[in-house]
Amino acid sequence: SQTIHQWPATLVQPVGSPLSLECTVEGTSNPNLYWYRQAAGRGLQLLFYSVGIGQISSEVPQNLSASRPQDRQFILSSKKLLLSDSGFYLCAWSVSGVSNSPLHFGNGTRLTVT
Amino acid sequence: GENVEQHPSTLSVQEGDSAVIKCTYSDSASNYFPWYKQELGKGPQLIIDIRSNVGEKKDQRIAVTLNKTAKHFSLHITETQPEDSAVYFCAASKNYKLSFGAGTTVTVRA
Numbered sequence: 184s185q186t187i188h189q190w191p192a193t194l195v196q197p198v199g200s201p202l203s204l205e206c207t208v209e210g211t212s213n214p215n216l217y218w219y220r221q222a223a224g225r226g227l228q229l230l231f232y233s234v235g236i237g238q239i240s241s242e243v244p245q246n247l248s249a250s251r252p253q254d255r256q257f258i259l260s261s262k263k264l265l266l267s268d269s270g271f272y273l274c275a276w277s278v279s280g281v282s283n284s285p286l287h288f289g290n291g292t293r294l295t296v297t
Numbered sequence: 298g299e300n301v302e303q304h305p306s307t308l309s310v311q312e313g314d315s316a317v318i319k320c321t322y323s324d325s326a327s328n329y330f331p332w333y334k335q336e337l338g339k340g341p342q343l344i345i346d347i348r349s350n351v352g353e354k355k356d357q358r359i360a361v362t363l364n365k366t367a368k369h370f371s372l373h374i375t376e377t378q379p380e381d382s383a384v385y386f387c388a389a390s391k392n393y394k395l396s397f398g399a400g401t402t403v404t405v406r407a
Contacts, residue, residue: 189340226303226386226397227341242394273340283329283348283390288340 185210189274189289196296202247202261204292206274209255214276216257217286218249221271233257234279269296299324301389303398311406316374318401320387323368327389330363330370335384335400344385345372377405 186209196202208214215234219227229242231249239249246265250258257274273291278284300323310316322330328349333341347354347361347370354361358377363370370389374381382405388395 226301226399227395229394229396232394275340282392285331285343285346286395288333288342290338290340 185276185287187274187276187287187289189272189292191292192290193293194295196264196294198266198296199263202259202264202268202294204259204272204274204294206257206259206289207255208257208276211255211276211278213254213279215279215284216251216255217275217277218247218257218259219273219275219288221273221291223270227273231259264296266296269294299327299389299391299394299396301387301396301398303387303401305401306399307402307404309404309406310377312378313376316372316377316381316403316405318372318385318387318403319369320371320389320398321367321369322389322396324389324391325365325368327391329390330361331388331390331395332359332361332372333386333388333397335386337383341386374403377403379405379407381405 189206217232218230221227233251247261271291274289275286277286303320331346334344335341358375360373384400384402386400387398
């Protein structure tokens with residue numbers, strides 16, 4: 184069966200520090216991969232998605248970047264964190280090549296920028 | 298892009314009663330409508346979905362209805378139980394990008 188792992192579960196970082204959140208998927212090949220951010224009391228905002236290695240699409244301009252160095256690895260990064268980067272970050276995957284395949288989420292990373 | 302609105306933002310129901318959450322979407326080309334349940338400290342989990350060629354779908358105590366003409370869809374939970382307490386999100390999609398509603402916090406009172 185397929186599983187998705189995100190780490191760390193929680194993270195407290197000072198303003199101006201770098202960020203690296205990692206997500207890996209097991210049990211499937213060439214998945215579509217996604218990074219979402221969830222602000223308190225709000226819905227999920229799509230940040231990045233990837234349909235293959237090295238292919239990254241950004242949905243909103245921001246202080247963050249994403250990379251996909253391997254087929255089932257998706258990384259969210261920042262060179263210098265801002266206070267506004269605080270939030271709950273969720274990685275997700277879906278089956279590629281299938282229109283409207285369901286998203287499967289990891290358990291998220293709670294990021295607090297101080 | 299797609300805009301999904303979800304109501305109500307909070308919902309408190311007595312155990313055994315029904316809960317209804319409603320969503321509207323803006324893009325008539327959207328053709329896939331999943332619902333997710335998020336428990337505290339966890340990622341959202343898919344509970345039911347419906348595609349635009351279907352008007353209603355049911356899975357035990359959960360049902361979803363879709364009105365394409367009006368561009369709205371609803372989640373119905375019958376015979377609510379304490380474990381139904383969570384945040385529920387609706388979403389709309391065309392191709393592979395989901396747009397989510399802001400969520401409904403459901404509390405089931407014992």
